[in-house]
Amino acid sequence: MLLNKEAQLTENSYYEASVTRPTTSAALGGKISADVCIVGAGFAGLSAALELRAKGYSVTVLEAKTVGWGASGRNGGQAIVGYASDDAIESQFGADEARRAWNITVEAMQLIRSRIAEHAIDCDFVPGYMSVAVNEKKGRQLAEWSNDLQKRYGYQMQPIAPADIRNWIASERFHSGLFDPLSGHLHPLKYCLGLAAAARAAGVQIYENSAVVDIVRGSKPLVKTAQGEVSCDFVVLAGNVYLGAYGKTVAPELDKRIMPVGTYIVATDSMGKERADALIRQRSAVCDTNFVLDYFRTTADHRMLFGGRVSYSSATPVNLVASMRKRMLAVFPQLSDLNVPYSWGGFVDITMNRGPDFGRVSDNIYYLQGFSGHGLALTGMAGKLVAESIAGQASRFDLLAKIKHHPFPGGKLMRTPALVLGMLYYQIKDLL
Template identity: 40%
Template sequence: MINHTGSFYAATANYTREFPTLTDNIECDVCIVGAGFSGLSSALHLAKKGFKVVVLESAKVGFGATGRNGGQIVNSYSRDVDVIEKRYDKKTSDALCSMIFEGGDIIRGLIEEFNIDCDHRQGGLFTAVNKKQFEGLKHHKANWERYGNKELTLLDKAELQTMVGTDVYEGGLLDMRGGHIHSLNLALGEAEAIIQMGGQIFEQSAVTRIEKGAKPVAHTSQGSVKAQYLVLAGNAYLGGLAPNISNKAIPCGTQVVTTEQLSDALCDELLPQRYCVEDCNYLLDYFRITGDNRMLFGGGVVYGARDPANVEKLIRPKMEKVFPQLKGVKLDFAWTGNFLLTYSRMPQFGSFADNIYYLQGYSGHGITCTHLAGKLLAEALTGHAERFDAFASLRHYAFPGGRHFQVPFTALGAAYYNLRDKLAI
């Protein structure tokens, strides 16, 4: 049996339901591989439209990035408005940019509709490490306002210090359409909603092979699911199940720690409004106060998804640089998890064999975009594919260097941009 990693999320999960293992040969309308946010959002939106859905998970609901991330509701994609408008034609860029805030709206709607207890708080901050980044935040604000976000406030250094108890930043941008959640509790709440609507979820049911055909079949070691449509939503944990899409992205690891529970007074000193924070560096740091008064702090990237030997050694110096108040504080949890990075940094949605769809490659912006992905998939399967097709039309590029050199080449590129951040150029 494959259980959750030893994360803060797993230790504080609200739900204890054990979903069964698939031990039979069954049929449904849509079979979804992966019970992370992509798969759960797809199942939810499809079930709402009357589809009979089955979700197959190789481990536990939320086992992968869904249950290991920073828990921040960050709008847009890993490439934002300025890049999208330069890179794609106007019709495509207009379509993509019109959806940059929808994922967060979907999450808030699901929390309210299904009364999901996941420590949801409104408000997210982007912080500038230098004056060049602060100028960038001015453009960021203007771009987002053009697409309808009127809940943005630019903050100078003094104003930001009333919200983040540190002097390491030059300023920031507050987005009240952002926020943060206990991500595993959100996923488990969504899973409960799927069951309520008649869907089925099977854990410890890894798909071993896919049989293409008029009705594709997902085979596990003890059973199978035949469906009208098959959806691959395993993202960085899909493995070798579909080499034609997995070779267009690389898994990357990110590291997170969570402190012991802190006093109310210390939390008020660190983040008095309890907004979540991410800085503007290429290799960014992100942090927030959890619902039970812990500092959750993450950052850094390990290309190729290798687990570092000592997560605390990597993250503690970053945390204590931002917050000297936390020097020597006990860390109760430290873990790592994989996300899927694409060369374009844009998500990869599409289909092959006419009835096999895939959703992957959120490049670090998965919480909001996965929820959008599920809604777009449900639209596509009910004859309204225009918005899904805006993503499906994007070309998927392989990383340079081939199978053996793509990881070192990508790491080299990241080191270059990290140096630019440090030199403020």
């Protein structure tokens, strides 16, 4: 069901249209062995592969489709310090642990920069991110959050006052904001393909079109595809919402911990450099603070890339381009002359508390999921932390694995309607 709905979302991606993919890797055939088998060739899986190879492990990556086919190659491209929600961290950790958890996300942004430099990845990275409030009440909440962040974690952002907001963004919609110079944005598919090229160069074996259909657990797990199997010492599950999409659920204990949520993006025609420069100072990424939020940025070829619609029922919204264009023009009415030739989407993996969900399903099978739409940077650190743990330094992985998660109520049949009703409540709150 999920894959059938996914097919509607992948056909008109600006990201796919603006890259040249390498020749697809051969599918796994026959029996092979590796120290570590990683399921999923997205940011988290490829990051883990790079880190593990640097530590001397032999690594095989199995990808059901092609590198970056899932959320890693279709997201909004915003790489942001922090978590999707602070509540899971702050309600469960003491002050010292919470600060350590926050600093992991700061390191995540530094890791992106270092990997781009080390592997010469051309992915259109632009530093700078703005968080903006749509009214005075939300502006006050944003300022309070920023002050609290500085007190607790020593992380400082630049306030943007109401009197100055028009100098930062050419829109009448926003009251005030914050500017974060460490966060930024990039072309996610270019970055993902760059990570894959670096992993291959380091000796990682990547098999595309190799969906995992079963994992036989034990001291030497067997990871099976339709045509082959990998015998290994460790498994890293980095497939998120797709782990059970190809037949047997390979880790049924994880099913209720995350839920697929559809998210959608459009890209306009190119408007030219001068016009794009005038929209957003420093060409920063921007996101508002609504629960059902809008996020946007300009691209290297001077398009507006605008995301905002979500589907908690996993059904693609009707008249997607028209509704997304309407949202975009509510922010930038001056773009009314531009066509919208690209629209696409995908499913992100959310948890009930919007905190990341890392852990083990057995001593030698790890999982990384629950990035909750805030994973472009954190996925890289997830791969680094799981590699540390496999190598015997588990303290940072275990810190985030301590976050407690509740399953979505109602099982597969009822959790979607229940969540839709819950999200309607938050949509109403956004209007207040």
